[in-house]
Amino acid sequence: xxxxxxxxxxGLLLAAFAIGATSIVSLTEAxxxxxxxxxxxxxxxxxxxxxxxxxxxxxDILTDTLLIPGVRKLGTKxxxxxxxxxxxxxxxxxxxxxxxxxxxxxKIKLLVGVYYDGTLAGVRVIKHxxxxxxxxxxxxxKADWILQFKGLSLTSPTESRWKVKKDGGDFxxxxxxxxxxxxxxxxxxxxxxxxxxxxxxxxxxxxx
Amino acid sequence: xxxxxxxxxxxxxWKNNPxxxxxxxxxxxxxxxxxxxxxxxxxxxxxxxxxxxxxxxxLLRKQIPEEARLPVFVMIIASIVTVIELSMNAWxxxxxxxxxxxxxxIVTNCAITGRAEAFAARNPVGPSLVDGLMMGLxxxxxxxxxxxxxxxxxxxxxxxxxxxxxxxxxxxLTIVVFEDYRGFLMALLPPGAFIGLGLIVAxxxxxxxxxxxKSAEINVVETVPAEA
Numbered sequence: 287x288x289x290x291x292x293x294x295x296x297g298l299l300l301a302a303f304a305i306g307a308t309s310i311v312s313l314t315e316a317x318x319x320x321x322x323x324x325x326x327x328x329x330x331x332x333x334x335x336x337x338x339x340x341x342x343x344x345x346d347i348l349t350d351t352l353l354i355p356g357v358r359k360l361g362t363k364x365x366x367x368x369x370x371x372x373x374x375x376x377x378x379x380x381x382x383x384x385x386x387x388x389x390x391x392x393k394i395k396l397l398v399g400v401y402y403d404g405t406l407a408g409v410r411v412i413k414h415x416x417x418x419x420x421x422x423x424x425x426x427x428k429a430d431w432i433l434q435f436k437g438l439s440l441t442s443p444t445e446s447r448w449k450v451k452k453d454g455g456d457f458x459x460x461x462x463x464x465x466x467x468x469x470x471x472x473x474x475x476x477x478x479x480x481x482x483x484x485x486x487x488x489x490x491x492x493x494x
Numbered sequence: 495x496x497x498x499x500x501x502x503x504x505x506x507x508w509k510n511n512p513x514x515x516x517x518x519x520x521x522x523x524x525x526x527x528x529x530x531x532x533x534x535x536x537x538x539x540x541x542x543x544x545x546x547x548x549x550x551x552x553l554l555r556k557q558i559p560e561e562a563r564l565p566v567f568v569m570i571i572a573s574i575v576t577v578i579e580l581s582m583n584a585w586x587x588x589x590x591x592x593x594x595x596x597x598x599x600i601v602t603n604c605a606i607t608g609r610a611e612a613f614a615a616r617n618p619v620g621p622s623l624v625d626g627l628m629m630g631l632x633x634x635x636x637x638x639x640x641x642x643x644x645x646x647x648x649x650x651x652x653x654x655x656x657x658x659x660x661x662x663x664x665x666x667l668t669i670v671v672f673e674d675y676r677g678f679l680m681a682l683l684p685p686g687a688f689i690g691l692g693l694i695v696a697x698x699x700x701x702x703x704x705x706x707x708k709s710a711e712i713n714v715v716e717t718v719p720a721e722a
Binding site for chain 1: 528529557558559561562565566569570572573576577580581583584585587591648649655676677679682683
């Protein structure tokens with residue numbers, strides 16, 4: 287008998303602690319939710335504005351989005367958001383994520399901005415697992431390498447030069463790391479090709 | 495006062511250092527110690543969690559049922575980590591973008607459950623908080639030392655990317671020790687972490703052994719004349 291009362295007592299106490307712990311977590315979550323969403327919005331906006339100057343467009347870029355289904359050229363099977371920058375009603379640039387599937391250590395997620403005329407507004411790595419000290423120079427926080435894409439397009443350099451130097455192209459690899467830059471150069475090239483083919487669809491007005 | 499806290503401080507920082515003696519929390523320790531700044535970041539996040547969890551466990555120690563204390567500790571620690579993560583994300587977003595990746599790693603740090611069980615569940619709040627702080631500092635010291643050693647051997651610098659933690663002004667804190675260093679990748683990869691930690695543990699043992707023989711010698715010197 288005594289055993290049962292112990293079990294019940296301990297069980298109830300455990301349940302009480304579980305309720306307490308869950309309430310504290312939910313309370314915190316409820317109180318931080320809006321702030322976190324706002325922070326993430328600001329971070330995303332800052333990331334986009336690092337590529338496309340916010341003086342160059344006047345629409346609300348975070349709501350003027352187009353959801354596109356998985357595209358092979360962008361390295362993903364999942365739906366992706368395309369953020370569209372416009373001035374007046376003229377398209378200015380599109381910003382979207384693209385994935386380089388063949389990094390040294392798995393996928394590298396990129397944010398790519400392309401002006402309407404097909405030149406790159408810029409590229410940033412937003413997620414990667416490359417080797418610290420070698421492949422991670424693709425991160426703008428560690429090196430300027432990724433900045434060189436600004437202003438390039440499929441005609442400058444020509445498509446056959448969109449390779450790292452080791453493969454006979456125009457882009458520097460890093461000492462001790464060729465695979466990482468190669469993956470990114472290829473992914474950026476594919477993203478440009480995708481943009482080139484689908485440009486007008488990408489800027490279609492959002493359905494009201 | 496000193497009698498209570500003195501030993502706690504010595505235990506946490508040296509005698510019972512969580513990383514060197516208890517060998518707890520190795521998963522985050524080995525994974526994130528590839529640079530000085532990464533080590534410091536994880537260290538700071540761990541100190542926060544350790545102090546909060548020790549304090550809370552100690553506060554509730556009379557209510558926590560002896561038979562089910564481990565699940566309760568796990569719940570407390572997991573809630574604390576989540577609350578810290580959410581609050582940081584909301585109010586210290588910049589810092590969160592840097593330390594954020596380290597915080598979930600703390601849940602895998604058994605040093606925290608270890609201190610809850612070994613200390614906080616049996617001691618009043620004051621000493622428990624100090625224990626959490628000292629164990630956290632001891633852990634951080636090893637993280638920073640290991641991080642600095644791996645960074646130095648791996649890429650020839652110390653404190654690279656300090657601006658990630660201290661802001662743009664800290665950019666020139668980075669010390670390039672070897673110019674044109676070609677890098678030694680193994681130090682940055684997981685094997686470097688294991689070897690590095692092994693060497694630090696060995697160093698600590700050597701220092702301890704030296705001290706033991708020294709105090710033994712003193713005893714001998716003192717006792718010899720007495721026998722003569």
